[in-house]
Amino acid sequence: MTVHDTQLNKAVDWLAQSRRVAVLTGAGISAESGIPTFRDALTGLWERFEAADLATPRAFREDKALVWGWYEWRRMQVLSSEPNAGHRALVALSQRVEDCRLITQNVDDLHERAGSPDVVHLHGSLLHPRCFACGHPHVLPDGIPDEPEGGRSIQPPRCERCRGYVRPGVVWFGESLPTLAWSAAERAVRECDLFLSIGTSGQVFPAAGLHQIAAQQGKPIIVINPGELADGRSRELCLRGPAGEVLPALMARWSAIDP
Ligand SMILES: [Zn+2]
Known part of the structure; x- marks a missing residue:
């Protein structure tokens, strides 16, 4: 100092x-x-990805499980800190x-x-996801998410109101x-x-x-x-x-x- x-x-x-x-x-x-900054966030399993390629609506449309898996991994880091x-x-x-x-x-x-x-x-917040289709808030279960078995992809949950996919509650590139x-x-x-x-x-x-x-x-x-x-x-x-x-x-x- x-x-x-x-x-x-x-x-x-x-x-x-x-x-x-x-x-x-x-x-x-x-x-x-101990929470990695956005640019430093891609270590280990995520090394070969670019944060800017995962944090967009388009990335979520193209591979929901990959993007949701990345945010669950980040949520795990947050809840462990x-x-x-x-x-x-x-x-x-x-x-x-x-x-x-x-x-x-x-x-x-x-x-x-x-x-x-x-x-x-x-x-926004990693702890407050919402429906990608209708915006309805989704309540996550308590506790720290598990590491996905055998990989990085995790299927996002479904909206309780419209059955749409739940997305992370953060602001993505290209969003206001x-x-x-x-x-x-x-x-x-x-x-x-x-x-x-x-x-x-x-x-x-x-x-x-x-x-x-x-x-x-x-x-x-x-x-x-x-x-x-x-x-x-x-x-x-x-x-x-x-x-x-x-x-x-x-x-x-x-x-x-x-x-
Ligand atoms: Zn919905």
Whole structure:
């Protein structure tokens, strides 16, 4: 972690002055719990596939069992993972600010399992599949799915309403973001006093779009990410490091300054 004391103090100062905070999280915070990022997701049995070729409506039409099998494999990874110190620190943050709205690009449920309520999922969720034909939600059985026997394909379940095939509840390439989730995210950023971006480069839509709204409106922005960060704007504070280290350090500093 290369965050300096002065940066942490400044971040605490900004947070303490904010009544409404909008938080956006990306793949980085899930990766710290051992969930591979989308681009790194194809290992083992899935090595010779391209994520971009599996995550489309067309791929599902052409080979439902292959695509469903891949998402079941990813769901298995998610359910075998645990929330980390970064997820938990965000719960603590939400308890300190008057109005904290959490938006995520992640399709796992680690924020919910850490204790964050009302998470806005911009890219849907692996845990909430629905019918490909009629959109009716499908309830998955409890527990962690088994590895498919002798291969990677798994037949998707059928819709209880129309007998259509059930598809993963995530946003695929070529699909638009869920309208309600996007408008909730946009509203949260427009109404916030401070925008906190975690574990995302912020360069690609939708993260870039939300970042831009915050910047255009002159909101203070805090970015937490391990990679090289584009800095320079005066209202933008970059804390370089993993969320699981920076966020707990930030909350600890806040408690030390103002118990
Ligand atoms: Zn249906």
